Amino acid sequence: MDTRTHPEDWELARLRADFGGYRIWRSVRRDGLLGEWVATLHDPRAGVDPTVMCPTAEALRAALVEEAERARNGSERER
Numbered sequence: 669m670d671t672r673t674h675p676e677d678w679e680l681a682r683l684r685a686d687f688g689g690y691r692i693w694r695s696v697r698r699d700g701l702l703g704e705w706v707a708t709l710h711d712p713r714a715g716v717d718p719t720v721m722c723p724t725a726e727a728l729r730a731a732l733v734e735e736a737e738r739a740r741n742g743s744e745r746e747r
Contacts (some may be wrong), residue, residue, distance in 0.1 A: 679725040680692065680693075680725070683705075683707075686729075686732075687714065688711070688714070689710055689713065690714060690732065692705070692706070692707045692728070693708075695721070704721040705721070705723070705724065705725050707720045707721075707731075712739070714735070715732065715738065716735055716739055717735060720735060
């Protein structure tokens with residue numbers, strides 16, 4: 669049995685650990701292959717857009733950092 673972990677599995681786990689306000693997963697394309705990296709917002713303090721989709725884990729990480737900044741700025745304006 670092959671027990672090696674694919675590097676993308678590690679990245680998915682890291683994203684989930686770093687951005688707990690989201691459900692983070694990979695979409696499945698019509699041909700059955702993995703597609704976009706997707707984050708669905710569950711905690712409105714973590715971001716603004718309800719769903720963020722990016723072609724790579726790195727791009728999703730950058731987008732979620734930006735989402736966190738947007739959420740912080742929005743909450744500061746409401747005070």
